[in-house]
Amino acid sequence: xxxxxxxxxxxxxxxxxxxxxxxxxxxxxxxxxxxxxxxxxxxxxxxxxxxxxxxxxxxxxxxxxxxxxxxxxxxxxxxxxxxxxxxxxxxxxxxxxxxxxxxxxxxxxxxxxxxxxxxxxxxxxxxxxxxxxxxxxxxxxxxxxxxxxxxxxxxxxxxxxxxxxxxxxxxxxxxxxxxxxxxxxxxxxxxxxxxxxxxxxxxxxxxxxxxxxxxxxxxxxxxxxxxxxxxxxxxxxxxxxxxxxxxxxxxxxxxxxxxxxxxxxxxxxxxxxxxxxxxxxxxxxxxxxxxxxxxxxxxxxxxxxxxxxxxxxxxxxxxxxxxxxxxxxxxxxxxxxxxxxxxxxxxxxxxxxx
Amino acid sequence: xxxxxxxxxxxxxxxxxxxxxxxxxxxxxxxxxxxxxxxxxxxxxxxxxxxxxxxxxxxxxxxxxxxxxxxxxxxxxxxxxxxxxxxxxxxxxxxxxxxxxxxxxxxxxxxxxxxxxxxxxxxxxxxxxxxxxxxxxxxxxxxxxxxxxxxxxxxxxxxxxxxxxxxxxxxxxxxxxxxxxxxxxxxxxxxxxxxxxxxxxxxxxxxxxxxxxxxxxxxxxxxxxxxxxxxxxxxxxxxxxxxxxxxxxxxxxxxxxxxxxxxxxxxxxxxxxxxxxxxxxxxxxxxxxxxxxxxxxxxxxxxxxxxxxxxxxxxxxxxxxxxxxxxxxxxxxxxxxxxxxxxxxxxxxxxxxxxxxxxxxxxxxxxxxxxxxxxxxxxxxxxxxxxxxxxxxxxx
Numbered sequence: 174x175x176x177x178x179x180x181x182x183x184x185x186x187x188x189x190x191x192x193x194x195x196x197x198x199x200x201x202x203x204x205x206x207x208x209x210x211x212x213x214x215x216x217x218x219x220x221x222x223x224x225x226x227x228x229x230x231x232x233x234x235x236x237x238x239x240x241x242x243x244x245x246x247x248x249x250x251x252x253x254x255x256x257x258x259x260x261x262x263x264x265x266x267x268x269x270x271x272x273x274x275x276x277x278x279x280x281x282x283x284x285x286x287x288x289x290x291x292x293x294x295x296x297x298x299x300x301x302x303x304x305x306x307x308x309x310x311x312x313x314x315x316x317x318x319x320x321x322x323x324x325x326x327x328x329x330x331x332x333x334x335x336x337x338x339x340x341x342x343x344x345x346x347x348x349x350x351x352x353x354x355x356x357x358x359x360x361x362x363x364x365x366x367x368x369x370x371x372x373x374x375x376x377x378x379x380x381x382x383x384x385x386x387x388x389x390x391x392x393x394x395x396x397x398x399x400x401x402x403x404x405x406x407x408x409x410x411x412x413x414x415x416x417x418x419x420x421x422x423x424x425x426x427x428x429x430x431x432x433x434x435x436x437x438x439x440x441x442x443x444x445x446x447x448x449x450x451x452x453x454x455x456x457x458x459x460x461x462x463x464x465x466x467x468x469x470x471x472x473x474x475x476x477x478x479x480x481x482x483x484x485x486x487x488x489x490x491x492x493x494x495x496x497x498x499x500x501x502x503x504x505x506x507x508x509x510x511x512x513x514x515x516x517x518x519x520x521x522x523x524x525x526x527x
Numbered sequence: 528x529x530x531x532x533x534x535x536x537x538x539x540x541x542x543x544x545x546x547x548x549x550x551x552x553x554x555x556x557x558x559x560x561x562x563x564x565x566x567x568x569x570x571x572x573x574x575x576x577x578x579x580x581x582x583x584x585x586x587x588x589x590x591x592x593x594x595x596x597x598x599x600x601x602x603x604x605x606x607x608x609x610x611x612x613x614x615x616x617x618x619x620x621x622x623x624x625x626x627x628x629x630x631x632x633x634x635x636x637x638x639x640x641x642x643x644x645x646x647x648x649x650x651x652x653x654x655x656x657x658x659x660x661x662x663x664x665x666x667x668x669x670x671x672x673x674x675x676x677x678x679x680x681x682x683x684x685x686x687x688x689x690x691x692x693x694x695x696x697x698x699x700x701x702x703x704x705x706x707x708x709x710x711x712x713x714x715x716x717x718x719x720x721x722x723x724x725x726x727x728x729x730x731x732x733x734x735x736x737x738x739x740x741x742x743x744x745x746x747x748x749x750x751x752x753x754x755x756x757x758x759x760x761x762x763x764x765x766x767x768x769x770x771x772x773x774x775x776x777x778x779x780x781x782x783x784x785x786x787x788x789x790x791x792x793x794x795x796x797x798x799x800x801x802x803x804x805x806x807x808x809x810x811x812x813x814x815x816x817x818x819x820x821x822x823x824x825x826x827x828x829x830x831x832x833x834x835x836x837x838x839x840x841x842x843x844x845x846x847x848x849x850x851x852x853x854x855x856x857x858x859x860x861x862x863x864x865x866x867x868x869x870x871x872x873x874x875x876x877x878x879x880x881x882x883x884x885x886x887x888x889x890x891x892x893x894x895x896x897x898x899x900x901x902x903x904x905x906x907x908x909x910x911x912x913x914x915x916x917x918x919x920x921x922x923x
Binding site: 257277290297298301302304306309322346405516 | 726
């Protein structure tokens with residue numbers, strides 16, 4: 174099972190929407206939460222719809238449209254979305270109208286817009302697209318499951334081009350409530366995220382879309398080789414799963430030119446990444462990280478896959494994501510390894526297109 | 528090589544019973560589970576719902592959770608109970624390993640506890656540990672934790688077709704030889720959130736739903752869970768095979784966020800595609816377990832699609848939602864279990880509360896429980912966002 178990444182787009186807390194500029198200017202700030210830099214939506218959505226549209230749907234429609242515009246097709250053969258928390262803002266809005274106004278609901282719109290599959294459904298409706306359409310909502314597996322499903326559609330010859338997105342929005346209430354659980358650091362400089370050596374991370378959000386195709390095009394960024402997930406793994410099981418992933422791809426550890434880690438600056442949860450760097454991976458590989466750019470959220474691996482697509486195309490690893498000084502002549506094989514609170518472990522293997 | 532997919536275990540809990548046996552007793556007794564809401568206080572407590580008359584503590588006992596454990600949502604408990612039944616029914620002593628998976632489904636997950644504690648949480652941290660069980664993934668992770676399932680664990684949320692899509696995804700993972708066995712299903716508890724949502728949409732029946740009836744007046748929401756063990760036929764214990772899954776399709780109507788088209792082309796596309804995948808003709812289908820919510824729009828739209836596909840030879844069909852209520856994210860799996868029982872027991876399920884056919888439709892739903900020669904059953908699940916899924920279960 175493999176797929177070619179033939180188009181990408183990304184709305185994130187960095188200026189990523191305009192592909193040509195990244196990583197020209199990187200945004201740093203003191204915060205508990207990195208919010209997306211949103212584009213001018215009027216270029217993508219008609220103004221009447223725009224007025225009442227929830228923010229997550231605006232981000233989704235703009236980034237999916239951008240991805241399609243640069244892809245080989247005007248409308249895909251499948252639309253698959255991964256979202257850890259779905260349309261959170263509207264869910265909170267409807268929930269509050271029930272518990273604070275004693276069920277005297279004034280508007281049904283937040284209920285309609287709170288449905289987890291609203292993102293994939295709205296994209297289909299805009300395109301009048303009747304093809305396979307589904308939504309995975311499972312914390313740190315959401316985007317991974319969407320990728321796996323898309324690769325299976327291509328494998329089945331059910332589809333030639335599948336639109337896949339990883340999207341989550343953050344809300345003030347989400348940040349506030351999860352602060353009780355020690356999820357976040359006190360406001361920190363995101364660009365120094367790994368320097369604090371304290372528990373907690375920085376919250377984030379984003380909307381990244383990809384066109385996965387069964388044939389490469391001139392515009393192809395990279396080849397998605399495999400996606401593997403593991404639930405509640407201990408360190409030994411993580412290593413066994415990495416071994417299996419590489420073995421199935423016919424690769425050895427030294428074949429990995431770049432390893433992107435999901436380090437989020439949490440002194441406890443980052444421990445496994447350090448162990449793998451020191452005793453599993455090969456220090457001649459370039460090591461990188463990305464959550465200082467987009468914050469931590471359930472579908473942050475979509476940001477990572479976007480980043481890796483650009484790195485493979487440009488054959489250059491930006492300094493801002495580097496963890497070591499290693500150098501490889503070519504960036505051919507890249508592994509993204511992420512875990513969310515030691516529960517959802519995700520491994521995504523990406524290679525150059527040849 | 529495309530592998531054959533068989534069902535070897537089923538588990539179900541809904542308003543008409545806590546397991547398969549109780550469910551069948553209710554069906555044969557034509558006994559609906561729809562009654563006045565008693566689970567929680569609501570300004571809508573005169574509206575009938577498909578409520579499971581089992582308390583939180585009794586659900587904990589049913590799930591065999593003996594330790595002091597507060598952080599179980601009602602959705603998770605229902606899911607866990609159905610999953611345990613399915614694995615037991617499949618005769619599997621363990622359910623884990625590299626080529627084993629879990630695809631769960633839900634619409635609102637732990638909303639039952641979210642709406643209880645959210646207000647207090649905005650003021651202080653007393654109930655902070657509940658925060659980690661409000662989302663859609665909690666049920667799947669508790670089930671995965673219970674069985675030790677480490678790989679291919681995920682959750683689908685496509686509104687009212689969620690768990691039909693879980694069945695379909697699991698079936699595809701086996702067919703394409705990525706897995707040997709997979710637990711598929713879904714769970715949703717009754718919540719103020721969904722009750723108020725459907726009330727505000729003005730599609731809740733004040734009397735209890737009457738699917739495919741001319742005087743239908745809306746849907747009745749229910750709660751429940753169902754899981755199925757799917758295995759590759761080549762690894763399954765032949766004695767345990769209940770039926771085969773031969774067809775599935777997921778299409779999108781792309782018409783309206785909350786309503787289906789009047790001519791039912793979305794429903795038609797899903798049914799046609801499922802038949803194509805199975806290689807069957809419409810005339811091969813012996814029974815349809817319809818989506819049949821009891822809303823004015825759905826039943827007309829689905830009815831027209833059935834008439835168009837089957838022309839004048841529509842098979843026996845019924846909606847079982849007048850028994851269970853519309854269990855949202857669990858509905859596809861609950862009706863998949865009933866479809867498996869239809870094949871296994873060679874029977875068709877009755878459509879309660881039917882008195883007069885929908886004007887303009889010739890279709891008459893099955894109103895009695897009956898034995899029938901069943902080779903192939905179609906099960907429809909349609910959801911918000913135009914998410915339409917059809918599944919086909921066949922005798923092996």
